[in-house]
Amino acid sequence: MPVVLVVEDETVIRELVAEELEVAGYTVVIANDADQAIAILEARQDIHLVFTDINMPGSMDGLKLAAAVRDRWPPVHIIITSGKIRPLEIPANALFIPKPYVGENVIAAMRTFENMN
Template structure:
């Protein structure tokens, strides 16, 4: 079962997408900041994908988190989301899904990555 790290500061959104992913068969780890996400990635070696919002409190936003993941954990897949304008650039091989999104669309996007079915 692939493990997904959901990084979202809005608890209701984080719970919603986590429930959708769990129902789809993914193991889900939830955190509210990029700093917490880095701590999880440093402590665990079983994270397959990071699903991150861009706008979050803390020392880095979701784009900086995505760049750090790409640099430090290249095999980890990345999906970035925001309710604002699409960022001009995202890390190589990352996907962007605008908010609001349907949970099933997130699941479908995750399954396009290798080893995520």
């Protein structure tokens, strides 16, 4: 099954999303912030999708992380989420899902990407 990197600094949200994705059959790797996510992406070759919140502590937010993923790992799919900001621009071929979201909607959005079924 595809591997999803969930990047979320709020523990409860991160755990709920991870659990819903695992129940749907995805392998989940978690990161607390963008810096940790970059380290994971550099260390692993099996990440298919990054699901990231915009507002996070650290050296970059989720939008900057998404841009870095698009530049450095172009085949990796990206879904961006936020309950505070609706970005005016997101990287090419990325999706935005506003919070609060329903896990079923996230999974349906993920399945629109190639190789995510």
